[in-house]
Amino acid sequence: MPFKLNQDRRHRILRQKHRVTNSAAYDxxxxxxxxxxxxxxxxxxxxxxxxxxxxxxxxxxxxxLAIQTALTLRAVFRLALxxxxxxxxxxxxxxxxxxxxxxxxxxxxxxKTLQVPRLQPRxxxxxxxxxxxxxxxxxxxxxxxxxxxxGTKTRRSWRKRHIGVDVGSGQIVAAxxxxxxxxxxxxxxxxxxxxxxxxxxxxxxxxxxxxxVYASVAGRYSEAAVIVPPRATAVPSDTAATAPTQRDRHxxxxxxxxxxxxxxxxxxxxxxxxxxxxxxRAEAAIxxxxxxxxxxxxxxxxxxxxxxxxxxxxALNRMLELGRPNYVRTA
Numbered sequence: 001m002p003f004k005l006n007q008d009r010r011h012r013i014l015r016q017k018h019r020v021t022n023s024a025a026y027d028x029x030x031x032x033x034x035x036x037x038x039x040x041x042x043x044x045x046x047x048x049x050x051x052x053x054x055x056x057x058x059x060x061x062x063x064x065l066a067i068q069t070a071l072t073l074r075a076v077f078r079l080a081l082x083x084x085x086x087x088x089x090x091x092x093x094x095x096x097x098x099x100x101x102x103x104x105x106x107x108x109x110x111x112k113t114l115q116v117p118r119l120q121p122r123x124x125x126x127x128x129x130x131x132x133x134x135x136x137x138x139x140x141x142x143x144x145x146x147x148x149x150x151g152t153k154t155r156r157s158w159r160k161r162h163i164g165v166d167v168g169s170g171q172i173v174a175a176x177x178x179x180x181x182x183x184x185x186x187x188x189x190x191x192x193x194x195x196x197x198x199x200x201x202x203x204x205x206x207x208x209x210x211x212x213v214y215a216s217v218a219g220r221y222s223e224a225a226v227i228v229p230p231r232a233t234a235v236p237s238d239t240a241a242t243a244p245t246q247r248d249r250h251x252x253x254x255x256x257x258x259x260x261x262x263x264x265x266x267x268x269x270x271x272x273x274x275x276x277x278x279x280x281r282a283e284a285a286i287x288x289x290x291x292x293x294x295x296x297x298x299x300x301x302x303x304x305x306x307x308x309x310x311x312x313x314x315a316l317n318r319m320l321e322l323g324r325p326n327y328v329r330t331a
Contacts (some may be wrong), residue, residue: 013115014127014249014331016329016331017329017330017331018327018328018329018330019327019328019330020325020326020327020328021326021327021328022323022325022326025323026323026324026325028323028327029319029322029324030323030324032322032323033197033319033322036049036091038318038322039069039072039073039076040069040091040095040124041216042067042150044065044069045202047063047065047066048063048065048066048099048100049061049062049066050062050063050064050066051061051063052125061100061102061106062100062106062110064110064114064115066102067102067106067110067111067114067116068116068314069088069109070084070085070102070107070313071084071111071114071307071308071311072084072105072314072315073087073088074298074311075293075308075311075312076108076292076293076315077264077316078293078294080104080224080298081104081107081108082104084104084107084172085101085102085103085104085107088101088102088182089101099243101152101308102147108269109303111299111303111304111307111308112301112303112304112307113303114307114310114311115313116310116311116313117314118310119171119195119314119317119318119321120171120173120196120197120312120316121166121168121169121171121173121317122237125191125226126168126198127197128166128168128173128195128196128197128198129166129167129168129199129200129201129203129275129278130164130165130166130167130173130174130192130195130199130202130203131165131166131167131203131204131278131279131281131282131285132162132163132164132165132174132188132191132202132203132208132282133162133163133165133204133205133279133282133283133285133286134161134163134184134187134207135160135161135163135286135289135290136158136159136160136180137159137160137161137177137295137296137297138157138226138295138297139157139158139159139160139296139297140296140297140298142222154217158180159177159178159179159180159297159302159305160177160178160179160180160182161175161177161187161289161309162174162175162176162177162178162184162187162191163175163191163282163285163286163289163313163317164191164192164194164195164203165282165285167203167278169320170281170284170285170320170324171187171316171317171320172285172316172317173194173195174191174192174195174307175191175192175194175309175310175313176190176191176306177302177305177306177309183207184204184207184208185207185208185210185212185213186212186247187219188202188208188212188213188216189216192216192217193220194268198218198221199217199221199224200223200225201224201225201226201227201275202217202222202224202225202226202227202228203227203228203275203276203279203282203310204227204228204272204279205228205229205279206228206229206230206231207233209228209229209230209234209247213226213228213301214226214245214246219261221270225246226246226247226250227250227252227274228247228250228251229267229270229271229276230247230251234247234249235251236248242288250274251272260290289313289316292315293312293316297309310314
């Protein structure tokens with residue numbers, strides 16, 4: 001039976017309505033995101049040349065800040081390296097600055113070893129409420145065109161991007177790029193190592209319902225709460241009656257589907273009580289990344305792709321520092 005024939009008998013969940021309370025400030029922040037002055041500050045002009053090298057070897061001409069500035073423009077405006085070189089040259093010419101322009105080969109070579117600083121949100125001593133999620137990014141190149149043109153049956157190549165989002169600031173505080181075969185739970189430890197400060201809670205979807213995830217969080221932050229929904233086939237541990245774990249306590253509210261002892265509260269109530277509903281902010285960060293930066297990787301090697309991700313994350317965090325909307329639910 002077609003799905004549309006059940007429209008009058010469906011259970012509908014009304015869509016929430018929100019109102020932005022700081023519309024004027026948020027509109028100004030959105031306009032400033034497109035301003036080139038955001039990406040070419042006085043500090044970038046002063047630190048354009050590289051510092052003299054004291055060890056043996058070739059002398060770098062451009063500082064890491066200059067390379068990062070060029071790669072940031074490339075990520076935000078979705079340009080190739082040669083077009084990035086032309087954009088940087090035109091900006092320098094319009095400003096009347098006497099600065100040399102890094103060519104596209106220099107940008108490609110320096111992207112392999114560039115260390116992008118991670119912006120740390122202003123928490124005022126408050127612990128981090130960490131949201132973790134992952135998404136796929138396709139690889140751009142000749143192989144994609146061949147599959148589109150000739151219809152080959154081979155699967156398209158892509159990489160998996162893992163991110164950790166701070167609930168309070170909305171910024172991406174941890175990010176990594178792995179192969180598509182890497183499990184989400186395997187990247188929890190490396191992402192936690194990127195966090196500065198104390199983690200109060202770890203929130204993830206059902207893909208993080210693994211013993212090693214609980215062990216990774218507990219090994220670094222013993223007091224952190226792990227808020228992960230148990231899977232449909234989840235069962236309590238052997239010590240659930242005497243020494244219940246965090247996962248066992250979740251199962252007291254959420255029982256496996258089909259179990260003879262279905263929980264009294266249910267999954268929806270558990271999500272509200274535990275704070276799991278804030279995980280939508282991680283999905284919002286992923287959507288913001290794909291809308292602003294794109295859903296593909298332009299670099300051709302994994303080390304350059306990792307730098308491309310770090311530069312994109314740095315640019316998105318800078319955009320959030322300009323201004324964020326404040327929502328109030330109206331319905």
